[in-house]
Amino acid sequence: MGGRKRRKLVPVRQKPKLPKTFECPRCGKVSIAIKIKDGIGKVNCGSCGLSTEIEVPPVFGQVDVYGRFIDLYTEGKVEISGGEKIEDEGESE
Numbered sequence: 001m002g003g004r005k006r007r008k009l010v011p012v013r014q015k016p017k018l019p020k021t022f023e024c025p026r027c028g029k030v031s032i033a034i035k036i037k038d039g040i041g042k043v044n045c046g047s048c049g050l051s052t053e054i055e056v057p058p059v060f061g062q063v064d065v066y067g068r069f070i071d072l073y074t075e076g077k078v079e080i081s082g083g084e085k086i087e088d089e090g091e092s093e
């Protein structure tokens with residue numbers, strides 16, 4: 001009895017707060033700030049100095065830009081500038 005599964009579907013009534021900072025994939029700190037202008041998302045880490053720019057559709061918000069950035073970063077397709085350079089020259093393989 002009472003085996004009713006209650007699934008909690010959170011009602012999306014109020015708008016979730018958009019985080020203003022995001023976790024940096026390089027230093028792990030939540031200090032990524034994202035600005036969007038003219039279809040360019042500017043990603044900047046206030047902690048390690050990572051910064052890059054990626055092209056994004058005009059409809060993209062900060063979260064979307066961050067997602068895209070993470071994808072590109074993971075794939076090594078994003079050009080990172082600023083901060084310490086972490087270059088894997090493949091010492092041993």
Ligand SMILES: [Zn+2]
Nearest residue numbers: 024027045048
């Ligand atoms: Zn960082």
